[in-house]
Amino acid sequence: MRSLSVVSLIVFAALCLAHTASARTPIELVDPIPALDQSQYQIGAGIYDITGPAAQTGMMGYAMANQSTAGVHFRLRARAFIVADSTSRVVFVSTDSCMIFTSVKREVVLALQRKYGSLYTQDNVMLSGTHTHSGPGGYAEYSIYLMTTLGFSKDNWHTIIDGIVNAISAAHDSVKPGRIMLNHGELLDSNLNRSPFSYLNNPAEERAKYQYNVDKNMTLLRFEDMNGNELGMVNWFAVHGVSMTNQNKLISGDNKGYASYAFEKYKNGPKSTPGMGPFVAAFAQSNEGDVTPNTRGAFCNNGMPCDFAHSTCGGYSENCHGYGPGRDQFENTKIIGTNQFKKALELYESAKEPVSGPVQFVHTFLNMHHVTVQPAFTGLSAPVSTCVGSLGDGFAGGTTDGPGDFNFKQGTNSTSTNAWWNILAHFLSEPTAEDMSCQHPKPILFNSGGIDLPAPWTPHILPLQVFRVGQLVIIGVPGEFTTMSGRRLRDTVQQVMKKHGMTNGIPVIAGLANAYSHYIATREEYQVQRYEGASTLYGPWTLAAYQQLYTGLTDAMLSGTKVPPGPTPPNLYDRTFTLQLPVVEDSAPGAFGQIDQDVKSSYSRNTTVTVSFWGANPRNDFRTQDTFLTVEQLQTDGSWKVMLVDGDWDTRMYWEEVWLIQSRITITWDIAPDTAPGKYRIRTFGKSKDLLGYYTPYVGTSSVFTVA
Secondary structure (H helix, E strand, C coil), X not given: CCCCCHHHHHHHCCCCCCCCCCCXXXXXXXXXXXXXXXXXXXXXXXXXXXXXXXXXXXXXXXXCCCCEEEEECCCXXXXXXXXXXXXXXXXXXXXXXXXXXXXXXXXXXXXHHHHHCCCCCCCCEEEEECCECCXXXXXXXXXXXXXXXXXXXXXXXXXXXXXXXXXHHXXXXXXXXXXXXXXXXXXXXXXXXXXXXXXXXXXXHHHCCXXXXXXXXXXEEEEEECCCCEEEEEEECCCCECCCCCCCCCECCHHHHHHHHHHHHHHHCCCCCCCCCCCEEEEECCCCCXXXXXXXXXXXXXXXXXXXXXXXXXXXXXXXXXXCCCCCHXXXXXXXXXXXXXHHHHHHHCCCEECCCCEEEEEEEEECCCCEECHHHXXXXXXXXXXXXXXXXXXXXXXXXXXXXXXXXXXXXCXXXXXXXXXXXXHHCCCCHHHHHHXXXXXXXXXXXXXXXXXXXXXXXXXXXXXXXXXXXXEECCCEECHHHHHHHHHHHHHHHHHCCCCCCEEEEECCECCCCEEECCHHHHHHCCHHHHCECCCCCHHHHHHHHHHHHHXXXXXXXXXXXXXXXXXXXXXXXXXXXXXXXXECCCCXXXXXXXXXXXXXXXXEEEEEEEECCHHHCCXXXXXXXXXXXXXXXXXXXXXXXXXXXXXXXXXXXECCCEEEEEEEEECCCCCCCEEEEEEEEEEEECCCCCEEEEEEECCCEEEC
8 A cells, every 4th residue: 555645644634424334134044064084175166246436436555535436447356265174164255455454354254144153253254455456445444544535435345345245155155075286386577576675674694595575476276176176266476456557547456356357267268257257266465565566667757767765766756656567557467467367377277286184263353552572573682562553754755656745755764854744744643752762763754543533543453363274374464564574474484383293384474364554564674664664553573573473373273272352443433434425416418328429330350449428427336246338249140249348358437527417438348359250339337316316227339330
């Protein structure tokens, strides 16, 4: 996540409107199914649409107030996997969302318990975001994440929650005896360290253990039933979801979403409808904190390299940008997504190592303020402590994936260049001398752990979770670990695994899981105070605290020791706010669905079809498990067959507001080189809203055109 605009944070801090949570219907209990033996499990996979409002909703990730949704690149999905043995089961869900927030996990578990009783709990359900920066936001309860999204979006929140629950339900309904195969390998040319200056501050002897300054490893699980029928795949690979830039306004799953789309198309067939299964392929996130897909590196507008320590051009961060491997953001997304798809397919097809052993899990909540960290995890002679959460000046400097504003820059240990903004920010909560000493050398910009307006800005009660599936241990972390932080945590957990006889065990990090608490940099990276260090909320010993905590959790899981649930995170639903005005009324120059700019009569392959209609606001109907558009081909019997929908890569839907209450819907189709010749048409679908609040479905249809 990039820095939030300082102005947005200060101006919107006190604005809030309350909402009331809606009730849900209880559903009949379903019992778990026993597994067969140590190498045979009960497994299931499911997928569901979580695409939210495609208009007028701030996007989550770059935290830019002027970046709000205005169409669909391709749809977002939740992908769920269930693994059970005779005594235990776990659920892992990868979502095409920027991150998971505590409130989402809370409501997902409550909905599952209404449906399945005590089968699914906080303990055995893990939700992990892919970290796309091109999804609608407004689904958090903590205030800082609502500042640039016009506040809380109840409809988007429910869409994500309901989609995850439906994906898990689909996985539950598909559970059958099966086997899991594991494989891992290196993927090159697909990620780059965006803060190499920070990475170089780690000890030379530690850096010497690794060939690269980012993790190139991909770890993959292959799921199949006892007859060898393929059910799904999940892998973990570290790379940010920022191939789509901060200028993009189309909902998009970014590079990991494209990789999932490509893999599912490959397995379900080229004519399959996206997101409808049966094969489910998840490209889950890992320790991507300092890892960018912009593999050409960062440059100034004049083509010169940015300042190495601060990522500035002429002293300013605004003109230093990372560049991907392609010509534009769409090609960047496809290239990095294709690379992940191809590597995953290679690992999937060659997966031979059977997963064998018990299914186990452990979970607890912990207050991350003032955790006492023992010398065994710090190398010091006396215990130290984590701090009350805060964000430093370098946080407002942004990253090369999304630079900051107002002369904030990365790698600063001083407030002198931004004294005025620091004074304003400290009106919200003045850090104490103890806070400043604890966070040193971070210059505190936002004392976020002390701001409670209109609700707490950042969390301090966080979920920590570990799964075991045979020899694989999945570490669910509530934030963004940098490359070296992730390596240290994996090494720490692996030592515990070896202590319990898991000499062949493989630990993986599932990032942005169950909650979000910004970044976790190493202590050495923290000293530099680039973006990742400045965004490490709980001070220089945050990573050491996590190493200590996950050591205890993993040890408890493997020894079968019960872990206390810990303090319950607050339910802040009634303290959320929104500045988003509802859709009052839709209007059109003529009928809704009427053509504004029609297609041409004929097109060749490798060209683009464009048509626009007079439509309505997409916030009226998210078209969940459906589509805003179709590309249809005329069949020999005179019927029309749907060839593409808005979940496909080759189509895009753009929304444009005209005269406040009018909407222009523009649809493009990039005709692929293997497109069959024939007659085609494009259609659009939506609902209009009248002044009395009634919704009316409409359809728009282009003229027929030829593809030759």
